[in-house]
Amino acid sequence: MKFIIAIIKPFKLDEVREALGSIGVAGMTVSEVKGFGRQKGQTEIYRGAEYSTNMLPKVKLEIAASDEIAAQVVETIEQTANTEAIGDGKIFVLELASATRIRTGESGETAL
Amino acid sequence: MKFIIAIIKPFKLDEVREALGSIGVAGMTVSEVKGFGRQKGQTEIYRGAEYSTNMLPKVKLEIAASDEIAAQVVETIEQTANTEAIGDGKIFVLELASATRIRTGESGETAL
Amino acid sequence: MKFIIAIIKPFKLDEVREALGSIGVAGMTVSEVKGFGRQKGQTEIYRGAEYSTNMLPKVKLEIAASDEIAAQVVETIEQTANTEAIGDGKIFVLELASATRIRTGESGETAL
Amino acid sequence: MTRSVLKFAVLGLGAASIAQPAMAAVPAAEVVAPGTAYILNTLLFLIGGFLVMWMAAGFAMLEAGLVRAKNTSTQCLKNIGLYSIAGLMFWVCGYNIAYPGFAEDSLGLIGGFTGIYSMQDVGTADTETGYSVASDWFFQMVFCATTASIVSGTVAERVKIVPFFIFVTALTGLIYPVVVSWEWGGGYLDSVHGFSDFAGSTLVHSTGGWAALVGAIIIGSRAGRYGPDGKVNVFPGTNIPLATLGTFILWLGWFGFNGASQLAMGTVGDVSDVSKIFVNTNMAAAGGVVTAIILTQLLYKKADVTMALNGALAGLVSITAEPLAPSVGESIVVGAIGGAIVVFTVPLLDKLKIDDVVGAIPVHLFAGIWGTLVVAFTAAPDAGVTFMGQLVGVLLTAVWVSAASAVVWLALKYTIGVRPSEEDEVNGLDKAEIGVEAYPEFART
Amino acid sequence: MTRSVLKFAVLGLGAASIAQPAMAAVPAAEVVAPGTAYILNTLLFLIGGFLVMWMAAGFAMLEAGLVRAKNTSTQCLKNIGLYSIAGLMFWVCGYNIAYPGFAEDSLGLIGGFTGIYSMQDVGTADTETGYSVASDWFFQMVFCATTASIVSGTVAERVKIVPFFIFVTALTGLIYPVVVSWEWGGGYLDSVHGFSDFAGSTLVHSTGGWAALVGAIIIGSRAGRYGPDGKVNVFPGTNIPLATLGTFILWLGWFGFNGASQLAMGTVGDVSDVSKIFVNTNMAAAGGVVTAIILTQLLYKKADVTMALNGALAGLVSITAEPLAPSVGESIVVGAIGGAIVVFTVPLLDKLKIDDVVGAIPVHLFAGIWGTLVVAFTAAPDAGVTFMGQLVGVLLTAVWVSAASAVVWLALKYTIGVRPSEEDEVNGLDKAEIGVEAYPEFART
């Protein structure tokens, strides 16, 4: 199994979620994060003093997926979240050693 | 070492934390997340327009644990967070390559 | 590649980010979390009732890094975030199986 | 003291202000023409009225700031809804129950249920009363709403919207008006016991407080609030600035609440008294704040901001039964003791597992009782106020309001139910009953 | 009805209050000396004025609570900016356009453009008018600002700051004053049609509403708001307590808006009427709230708090065209229907893909039309108000405001542009135009 972490632009969230739903991803966990990367925030002026807001709002998705569909998940995110503009985000894939569904105690792929 | 990620229902947080404390887990990191899964949010009506709140508030725990107690951690969470209702959450276990305590520079299991 | 998760004290964020920038880390993802560990919060009194705020505000950094610089990243964080006081935080390193840049579809180390 | 009773007005203060210019004794520097006095009396009701109306916003903000975020939208809805219902019910029957015009030989316990209150015609003035009856009605109505606001804070986070609104309907249409009829309506407490409650420490605040207390007991505490071995689980407020704003709003509104309860400013004496009431009201609140800060600092080594806010309100409630007669120094002491009452009784309620989300019972009930009883000592010596008379007022209110509230809460509990399901409570009432989070996450999206 | 027109005042109400004491018919209990009446009339304008000024804060909070967090700072700036611009423009030319002193034989359509309004000298009173002209000017000015506030809510989240402020300049300097001149300025609607709009359901609220509606159509909806197959994407408000606070502020301010539109309290009759207006205004709002709660509960099984807030405002707008003549019961019904209008027309606008962020079009335009038309039935029978007269007023306002607003919005659209780039809109106007987030994350750092 794989644990997929994707950082995307916030306004793409709904679209990505729907696209993932349509390829059979049943669950995911979402959080608001700030991203720091090549996409630079503007230098803002607040009360006459400059500051750089190089932390940009992003959304993080965490998706546990079986090995079979993991590649498809990555591809779907890549396609849906892509705006061809800098700052579109990244997808990281880690190995997932085990998964358990709390309600039933099931583990492994059926727990996803 | 293992890196355990658990998604649970928010109101279970205190209970789980106490249970983990009692089996010797000394630390963890907690964040507020939104979950998307089999547990569907209701369809809400806001100002006459329908929208589905299928993102439900969850709490994410991240716990680095030694290999010995990892299984016990998973089991404890599973038992304490269980309400036998849909949406109770998941526990994901990843391999943890290394851990360092910033204050002392210690690494490995003593750093946990 | 490595996926590095660091929990640090919030007021160290700027310093750590600058230090990482200077060793060539081009991106990272940041979130606000609560930490639970050896550093105990005080017991507070709210409206006459005691409660322990053992959840302390921390900042979590997630950094995907190539194997070469991973060690240096860990070391840099360790040195910069260190205040020699309890609660300075931890650095966890996981194996990163793959990384993709959404904008270009590049993957592997060039995607970081 | 009867209060602004249309039917008695010819004999009462209205008469006084009309008659005045005719009184040979009035020095030239104090003469006010009756038409002018009429306008000024009315204006006092209008200004006082809009200031007390504004207190509805104060309660809304205070409560929105102290409940958990998952119940905040519900609390907002309850507050704007209860203010609306109070106005409607006070018109449907409340005012006429409160001011029934008791017969001379009546005991003054059971007033009239004569239905809807009708204002006078457009363009007509009510020169007999010495003020516009509509302005008086407006001023009385906002007091009725205040009583309901008190309840909503205590029983927050665990009462469904519909039963809550039904309770408010009963409270503002019947329970509160009956209490008012006994005193401001010239009934039993006023005529038999010489009970004195200038602006409502008992009539408004204790009435709200008893209804809240009985509600809290019957409904029970919030899920998870009290642990097995006496442990109190703390649910901290979610927005301290809003709670602070709410307190400042209430403080501001209280100048109308107490000041305009002078019921007249058509004479130089009346407006001077209103001024003194402003000062005493302010200073009692200040006394409450400072006391709460000092006490929490001493007891807990930290200054509890929510206690300071409650302290202000307790000071205000304490002085409400008699904001005119005391000296400034006495007012400060009365308010300071109110503040102390809050600091000591908030944890006490928790010991008794009575779950009062915003501290309304200490603030409005306990400080209200204190404020009412102390009138026996602060009132003008010739006012005929006795400790026993005050006590009777406190007790009669306690019995009636508790009993009536218990009947309504229990009826609701065993019919449509008062509480949400445990799951709904855990997920928050906003999700279960409103469908809109107060502060949605991903709001930046 | 002409309204507080300096030039007509000698023949108008000012005269009435001055003349009064001389009138043999005034009973002793109603006599008010002219100097006193002058002060009291002026005081009504001042109190009414500061209450309506406070409504600017109400709009700011309501809108700040209902937009998405990424546009909240912008919305705050727009609101404090528009209030400031309205004041400046009303002085530069607005007041003199609104109150041109139409010649006797003029049709009363096109008033004067005589430039800056000058107050009278220090220490001088305006005893001819029966009130201080500066107080009147202040009161009229805050109405002008209210009109602009209405627009900002509808077109929020997608209009750049500079074009928005330019539109406000045109609205407050020209579009609104012209409407006022026709009615309160004694022009066409007043003199030819006997149109009646006591405090501005049409003049203020519909004017703001039409400007908002035309703006919403020309500017288009927020990016992503309407999906391909009729899907409405919901962008929930981000701070319900703030929206609630804003509504309570508006409700409070409305006592000044309607009450002080009596324009005088220097007689016992006038102050009694102000009192009745307070009651009716309050009860119409209460009717709107309760109706919105009941309807959403029935329709959607949940009580929508934002609809309850809109319901209060719709009730207030509905009663504004005639808050004095109706009985309390009628006022409740008028307000309740206003509340129902909101519940039904908010989703309707969405069907038409007209994107009104805070519901200002249903509240101010639809309820404003309703409130204006119903005056034909609630006004005093001898007032000479006809349904046709009311309709003409509604339509003439519709035509002028829509046309003039369209010209301004279109001119802006095709010159400097109205909307931010799509990227700026997605990232939020706060980032693009202000540089300060309303609620920065990591604020705890």
Next chain:
Amino acid sequence: MTRSVLKFAVLGLGAASIAQPAMAAVPAAEVVAPGTAYILNTLLFLIGGFLVMWMAAGFAMLEAGLVRAKNTSTQCLKNIGLYSIAGLMFWVCGYNIAYPGFAEDSLGLIGGFTGIYSMQDVGTADTETGYSVASDWFFQMVFCATTASIVSGTVAERVKIVPFFIFVTALTGLIYPVVVSWEWGGGYLDSVHGFSDFAGSTLVHSTGGWAALVGAIIIGSRAGRYGPDGKVNVFPGTNIPLATLGTFILWLGWFGFNGASQLAMGTVGDVSDVSKIFVNTNMAAAGGVVTAIILTQLLYKKADVTMALNGALAGLVSITAEPLAPSVGESIVVGAIGGAIVVFTVPLLDKLKIDDVVGAIPVHLFAGIWGTLVVAFTAAPDAGVTFMGQLVGVLLTAVWVSAASAVVWLALKYTIGVRPSEEDEVNGLDKAEIGVEAYPEFART
């Protein structure tokens, strides 16, 4: 100008209004009976008083919105505490120091320390003064509180609660009252220099500003605020809507602050002047807002909302020294220059590493000096106001307030300490001193 001094009243305005009806010259249309004038004068103090009291909430919200979230609860506590302490101290000794009734031949520098101020008895009016002394006291007291509010904003986020409250005690019990005695108390500045400060640009705002400036220097900047090589680290405000609300509250309160500083509305001339003050006050604020928006837009290509808010306040402070005499146009210019001062001096203070969290020094001190000096040009020509006289007032206030504040701040610094430990400051004062977060995370739990 002496101001509402009981002891001088017989010769002052009170006398004027009493005497008036007797004056043969008063035209019939302006006659106001003395009793009526008494009530109206008193009413002005009461309305003005509650509006200025409300400014305490404005400061609380403005500051709560601009500090970092980790210090927000503390800021709320400080604000409600300082308002309370100011009231108590003004009663304990402040009022009697401020209005000592200087002997004829005294230089008017050192007033009386005669202790507690006693109101008159219940039911008694003060017909000699022409208004209720309690109403005057109330109005004066809220000015004292305003002075303290100014300080709390500048020194926010790095002063412990106890030393802060001790400073407030000294400021409101001694430092501010002495300044007042020189001018409104009829002392040195008034009698020797003809200094003119209508509502307190210098007496209130600069006094608060100097105390804040000296405090900021002695206490030092917030940890990490200024980097090694001149770098300014920006700590953005955490709640822009609250800061906006606070500004609107202050704006509203300022109608009381300036308007009621006319000190009388018992004559047609006085109430007309109050009206003009309302207009000028409003327009100066509007000028400040628009200027700040335009300047930041030009300088930085973005409109800084916090500067617009500061601009409103700077406009208000600027006009406060003379809100009556200028024409509307002049008032706009005076306010606009106030707004410009803010835009240019906020970054200047940062260059000097003077850390002013909310911009209170530019707003209250710099704009206050500007407003005071410009009176030499805007005052009525026959008012006898000279630039030198104004300058002496500015300088004397500067010297006394700075010196006295320095003594108190230094005494605190070297005894109990003013600042929290560095760790406490980093973790936030809410954690260290209050124990309650303003906006706890996991509030949804």
